[in-house]
Amino acid sequence: xxxxxxxxxxxxxxxxxxxxxxxxxxxxxxxxxxxxxxxxxxxxxxxxxxxxxxxxxxxxxxxxxxxxxxxxxxxxxxxxxxxxxxxxxxxxxxxxxxxxxxxxxxxxxxxxxxxxxxxxxxxxxxxxxxxxxxxxxxxxxxxxxxxxxxxxxxxxxxxxxxxxxxxxxxxxxxxxxxxxxxxxxxxxxxxxxxxxxxxxxxxxxxxxxxxxxxxxxxxxxxxxxxxxxxxxxxxxxxxxxxxxxxxxxxxxxxxxxxxxxxxxxxxxxxxxxxxxxxxxxxxxxxxxxxxxxxxxxxxxxxxxxxxxxxxxxxxxxxxxxxxxxxxxxxxxxxxxxxxxxxxxxxxxxxxxxxxxxxxxxxxxxxxxxxxxxxxxxxxxxxxxxxxxxxxxxxxxx
Numbered sequence: 001x002x003x004x005x006x007x008x009x010x011x012x013x014x015x016x017x018x019x020x021x022x023x024x025x026x027x028x029x030x031x032x033x034x035x036x037x038x039x040x041x042x043x044x045x046x047x048x049x050x051x052x053x054x055x056x057x058x059x060x061x062x063x064x065x066x067x068x069x070x071x072x073x074x075x076x077x078x079x080x081x082x083x084x085x086x087x088x089x090x091x092x093x094x095x096x097x098x099x100x101x102x103x104x105x106x107x108x109x110x111x112x113x114x115x116x117x118x119x120x121x122x123x124x125x126x127x128x129x130x131x132x133x134x135x136x137x138x139x140x141x142x143x144x145x146x147x148x149x150x151x152x153x154x155x156x157x158x159x160x161x162x163x164x165x166x167x168x169x170x171x172x173x174x175x176x177x178x179x180x181x182x183x184x185x186x187x188x189x190x191x192x193x194x195x196x197x198x199x200x201x202x203x204x205x206x207x208x209x210x211x212x213x214x215x216x217x218x219x220x221x222x223x224x225x226x227x228x229x230x231x232x233x234x235x236x237x238x239x240x241x242x243x244x245x246x247x248x249x250x251x252x253x254x255x256x257x258x259x260x261x262x263x264x265x266x267x268x269x270x271x272x273x274x275x276x277x278x279x280x281x282x283x284x285x286x287x288x289x290x291x292x293x294x295x296x297x298x299x300x301x302x303x304x305x306x307x308x309x310x311x312x313x314x315x316x317x318x319x320x321x322x323x324x325x326x327x328x329x330x331x332x333x334x335x336x337x338x339x340x341x342x343x344x345x346x347x348x349x350x351x352x353x354x355x356x357x358x359x360x361x362x363x364x365x366x367x368x369x370x371x372x373x374x375x376x377x378x379x380x381x382x383x384x385x386x387x388x389x390x391x392x393x394x395x396x397x
Contacts (some may be wrong), residue, residue: 071132156201157245178215
């Protein structure tokens with residue numbers, strides 16, 4: 001083929017080759033680089049020195065330097081295919097995890113990893129992993145899966161099912177940021193309400209001599225990589241766990257119902273007891289009130305009787321004093337002499353009585369004893385007595 005027929009001469013060929021070589025040289029030896037926003041670049045110079053460019057924009061990186069670009073953060077998602085986010089930087093299907101009592105479940109989770117902002121740590125990270133893909137697949141993903149499994153081991157499936165999702169998420173975030181927590185597991189037995197026993201596994205954090213939680217530190221903490229966001233997205237239990245949980249839920253429901261019925265029965269019994277006690281208390285109070293009234297009435301009657309007795313005594317004493325006073329008065333009257341009116345009254349009554357007696361008597365002129373026609377001597381003496389009284393009364397005038 002004659003290239004001259006197409007206007008291509010040997011001189012033009014040499015020029016084209018020269019331009020290509022120059023372009024390759026410019027591209028290869030360009031001392032300038034550009035860092036985009038959201039990224040950082042590790043620059044290795046011809047002499048092997050390393051530097052990190054965090055700020056975006058054009059900068060002088062040096063002749064024959066090698067620039068490796070890292071994103072400021074990456075998102076790793078472990079989930080089923082239908083839940084894959086288009087913004088995830090790396091994706092993997094769910095993996096199995098085990099709860100404290102050995103129950104297995106499929107775990108899905110998402111973590112956003114922020115690379116270190118410290119230059120020296122970023123250089124150390126680059127020396128170890130050389131690029132972001134190597135970092136994601138060999139460390140970030142594996143550590144994320146490992147911590148998810150360690151988190152489920154800190155609780156039972158029943159505890160998680162019964163509202164422990166937030167606690168599991170907290171375990172996950174804490175260990176991603178601060179390191180894996182070392183655990184101590186013990187098999188224990190507890191006594192149930194029905195008298196039977198149940199064996200369970202108790203999981204506790206291992207503590208150092210100062211009482212702080214002991215942790216296992218990984219490259220994540222050494223290089224200052226931070227899990228700025230972490231979430232346990234989904235936990236799918238094994239079918240056997242669902243059956244066991246259903247049985248526990250049914251048993252718990254039956255137990256709760258039985259307890260509620262027991263509480264209701266106890267409450268009703270207490271109510272009836274309270275009603276009975278109230279009735280007894282009311283009856284007792286009524287009887288005690290009646291008894292108290294009887295006591296008060298009896299006490300009052302006793303007081304009244306005692307008062308009456310005292311009054312009677314006072315009345316009797318008063319009468320006695322009055323009689324004594326009257327007697328003393330009569331005696332004093334006799335001793336002091338009667339008043340003219342009183343003496344005249346007594347004398348008049350005496351005269352009338354004597355006269356009445358003398359009128360009755362048959363007064364003889366001569367008293368002869370022993371004869372049938374004469375007066376009785378005793379009658380004569382009586383008449384004589386009356387006549388003497390009459391005579392004395394006559395003389396007092």
